Amino acid sequence: MSDQRQPQASSLEQILAPALQERQQAHLYRRRRTLHSAQGVQVQVDGVSLTSFCSNDYLGLANHPAIVSAFKKAADEYGVGSGASHLVCGHSAEHHALEEELAAFMGRDRALLFSTGYMANLGTIGALVGKGDAIFEDKLNHASLLDGGLLSGARFQRFLHNDLTDLEKKLSRSDSDRKLIVVDGVFSMDGDLAPMPELAALAQAHNAWLMMDDAHGFGCLGKSGAGTAEHFGLDQSQLPIVMGTLGKGAGSFGAFVAGSEVLIETLIQQARPYIYTTAMPPAVAAATRASLKVIQQEAWRRDHLNQLIGQFRDGARQLGLQLMESPTAIQPVVFGDAATTLSVSEQLQARGFWVGAIRPPTVPRGTSRLRITLSAAHTAEQVAGLLSALEDIVKALPDERGLSDS
Ligand SMILES: *Cc1c(COP(=O)(O)O)cnc(C)c1O
Numbered sequence: 001m002s003d004q005r006q007p008q009a010s011s012l013e014q015i016l017a018p019a020l021q022e023r024q025q026a027h028l029y030r031r032r033r034t035l036h037s038a039q040g041v042q043v044q045v046d047g048v049s050l051t052s053f054c055s056n057d058y059l060g061l062a063n064h065p066a067i068v069s070a071f072k073k074a075a076d077e078y079g080v081g082s083g084a085s086h087l088v089c090g091h092s093a094e095h096h097a098l099e100e101e102l103a104a105f106m107g108r109d110r111a112l113l114f115s116t117g118y119m120a121n122l123g124t125i126g127a128l129v130g131k132g133d134a135i136f137e138d139k140l141n142h143a144s145l146l147d148g149g150l151l152s153g154a155r156f157q158r159f160l161h162n163d164l165t166d167l168e169k170k171l172s173r174s175d176s177d178r179k180l181i182v183v184d185g186v187f188s189m190d191g192d193l194a195p196m197p198e199l200a201a202l203a204q205a206h207n208a209w210l211m212m213d214d215a216h217g218f219g220c221l222g223k224s225g226a227g228t229a230e231h232f233g234l235d236q237s238q239l240p241i242v243m244g245t246l247g248k249g250a251g252s253f254g255a256f257v258a259g260s261e262v263l264i265e266t267l268i269q270q271a272r273p274y275i276y277t278t279a280m281p282p283a284v285a286a287a288t289r290a291s292l293k294v295i296q297q298e299a300w301r302r303d304h305l306n307q308l309i310g311q312f313r314d315g316a317r318q319l320g321l322q323l324m325e326s327p328t329a330i331q332p333v334v335f336g337d338a339a340t341t342l343s344v345s346e347q348l349q350a351r352g353f354w355v356g357a358i359r360p361p362t363v364p365r366g367t368s369r370l371r372i373t374l375s376a377a378h379t380a381e382q383v384a385g386l387l388s389a390l391e392d393i394v395k396a397l398p399d400e401r402g403l404s405d406s
Contacts, residue, residue, distance in 0.1 A: 027338040038063040041377045050354040053372045058220050058329045059301045060377025061251025067290045074286030082279035090279035098285045108236050108258035112267050115280050117245035117255035118144040123271030124257050129154040134176035138183045145182050171206040179208035185228030186216035189363050191326025200238040211241035219249025225295040252288040254280045301376035308374045308383050315387040332369040341368035351389045
């Protein structure tokens, strides 16, 4: 008997290929580059040495000797894999100690480790709200917060970016018992801060819960580096749910949620992306413990970073570049259309600088931008070099796109 079912070998490809082509034509195609060196300011990319202004290693800790050495030492003791989820038998003394140190650092009762920030957001939102509840998210929230909100099954509403009036209107109209407000502390593609004290007051007035994702504030903001909550001086009663990631400023990997005893115990019982996943390797937790020490002890990293931020903004303003209201390490320069943004990024690369071109759907249509990120590991000379390259490139653009009118 011959096989009548002809394998439709190409149908998957036939259906998927046109969308890829469209993306390419719209200058929205994404490509990965391969690093052949440690993460840092000077990186080897596909055989070329580039000065990077695109990582989230804001404090230059991804390859810090003390942190690397803690990682190696713990690998010798604990091996590589954690072997199981936290609730089965993968919760090691290193994880536990890190959680206690994170709680103390954040000024919260408890902290809970998650394997990634994406999972922390999905897990936390899903454990706190569901059908019949209401969730309010800033329009520019990170994709993982938006996905978490959509997946939760709660009534999902987005308010205009940092717009307290719009949020208040939406809160007033809601009659749900559980209302959860969720924002980024530092917005990942704009670099601006959420008005946390005002949000905390609004949450209190409307009997809503407030959650802040501090992926880009942790390590960088606040006197001791505890992030946006410390920057604004908000305690656990004012800001009950703080999520932070450990793969950016902390230079390591993973994430945590910090808050009350009841919050953390609820997450342990209910957060599916916590329960049904393998614990991060214990050596990663050990490395992160070393990173927490460096964050607190080497305050000069935050000082130097802030100096570079000032230097970049002053220089960019003098060039007439279109900056955003960002006091942080994230310094976007908006060009508007994807093709120009991509072209500027390619020209920067030809001059030895690596800067990401951020295009839709990561940012709204018409707001394509270079996402320049500064790091405590950069020197003032490197920032001056980037500014001078930008000057040459932008002046040669046909219609001076990227330059502000003011
Ligand atoms: C990077 C990021 C995350 C995800 O964290 P990972 O640990 O990389 O999964 C979540 N929220 C924001 C705002 C981020 O920038």
